[in-house]
Amino acid sequence: MSLHTASDNWDFYSCSIEEKPHSTMVNLSLHDLAPIRGLDWFHCLEVLLKSPNPQNGMTTSDEFEPLSEIEDFIARNESESLRYVARQTGDGRRKFYFYATPDFKFSDIVDEINQAFPTYEKSTFNFEDAEWETYFGNLYPNAMAMNEIANRSVFLLLEEHGDNLEVLREIDHNFIFKNREHAEQLTKTLEEKGFKVSTSTRGLFKKSYDLLAQRVDAPRQLDPITFELKQLADELGGEYDGWGCSVQSDSE
Known part of the structure; x- marks a missing residue:
């Protein structure tokens, strides 16, 4: 076009x-x-x-x-x-x-x-x-459609490197919070959903709390998962900062 x-x-x-x-x-x-x-x-x-x-x-x-x-x-x-x-x-x-x-x-x-x-x-x-x-x-796409668009860009990048999006593997999800209590609330919710969560901090006076949530999923199935994660972060005043994973081909 x-x-x-x-x-x-x-x-x-x-x-x-x-x-x-x-x-x-x-x-x-x-x-x-x-x-x-x-x-x-x-x-x-x-x-x-x-x-x-x-x-x-x-x-x-x-x-x-x-x-x-x-x-x-x-x-x-x-x-x-x-x-x-x-x-x-x-x-x-x-x-x-x-x-x-x-x-x-x-x-x-x-x-x-x-x-x-x-x-x-x-x-x-x-x-x-x-x-x-x-x-x-x-x-114009709503929040769910924008989530689909954002995920597709990652799918295409993975496929360019020979990835099979149907293969299960550990997926990394990233979050950013300014409030420690809200970060802890999300950590609890994510752990109840089967995620392994680790937290790191940045800054001396205005701290930022970075969450890394990991769980085994197939990339192809991520649209509803990432949409829910973004909603959870938004409700607590945080930010869902995207996801990533290793490339997995059929031969692996």
């Missing part, structure tokens, strides 16, 4: 909409820029998939090329008056989402796509959304 600028940061997460699996790809970089004044109208272009996966309604390899071409066309037509912000796939459909100026003729973009890809059935809708509530409330 062609990006609007080199600094844009696109990533995806899974979600359920009306009890059906969906995947959302969104430009995370816009979070600190939005709402972009002048781009007050939200537009959606919905494309009906021709050969969705019958099990989950998602895309298949058969449609990778034409859908990529549609998205490349969309990206090439971005301007100061039209910003492509996200796409969502599921239930046999792919939806492309935009923000545009009130006078932007979105129908012209749709007409060009219809001419270039006439075999796809399409529909559109739009509404005023000057505060970008749809981007923040429906498209």
